[in-house]
Amino acid sequence: MGILRKTKSVEIVVKQFDKDSSAISVITLVERLNSDMNKTTVYRILNKLEDDGVVHSFLGKNGHKWYAKCNNCSSTKHHDVHPHFQCITCGKVDCLDINVHIPEIPNRNVEIAQVLLQGQCDACIKN
Amino acid sequence: MGILRKTKSVEIVVKQFDKDSSAISVITLVERLNSDMNKTTVYRILNKLEDDGVVHSFLGKNGHKWYAKCNNCSSTKHHDVHPHFQCITCGKVDCLDINVHIPEIPNRNVEIAQVLLQGQCDACIKN
DNA sequence: TCTTAAATACAACTAAGTTGCAAATATAGT
């Protein structure tokens, strides 16, 4: 069940993804919004926003949860499945607009491919 | 720093991977070996076995740690990087002996590709 | 404005994984 009421807290959370096209970890979000709302609220709002197709989630390199804005998803259709890239130097995480081809696996029916690439981002290569 | 002494506990842990070619989650291992050793010991031995190139680790769908036997790795060379498959029905996890091609990403230097495929395994498709 | 279902804060909880330290034990040297 998604979001039913446009509360102040919901607005604040959504705004975080508007100003930043990168993904944001829940840990960061909880810390950043610490003075605005309780961490439980952050978790619950993100959960609902994902139901609504406003954001999508995935796990970063330590298994911690990250969220990023969806592009054209809805509560009925979440077609936002793509690889993510995490910089091992600065920690920044981005959605990748590429298609990783998964070969057919014998005797297995692959439904989801979760791909996390790690390396150095543009800014960190230059330093 | 890897394993220096062949203790009873080490033997028991290694044996788990000998009899089962599938990956094993740490959670399962801790539970299974509960009467043999402390959970701290399980964590520490697995950590050392990975240093030695005996096993390798990765994160399953909930971000929990899994281990599987290495094929021809050593403490100096861990060339055991491959996708893993987790059955969403029975939970079983296997190493995949396939190569997923990662395309070049502009402005990024990809060093590691962590691929977790999810779907149905052979046994679960048939049921 | 009133009503009420949804949302929130807060505190308590769960569980995976880690750390510090004292006790136990594997192994090399004698």
Next chain:
DNA sequence: ACTATATTTGCAACTTAGTTGTATTTAAGA
């Protein structure tokens, strides 16, 4: 085989991401 000692283990306490229950607050329709 005995001893010395560095490694390993058990145990308890801790850390932290994430969840849950519940009383209170609030959005929004009537």
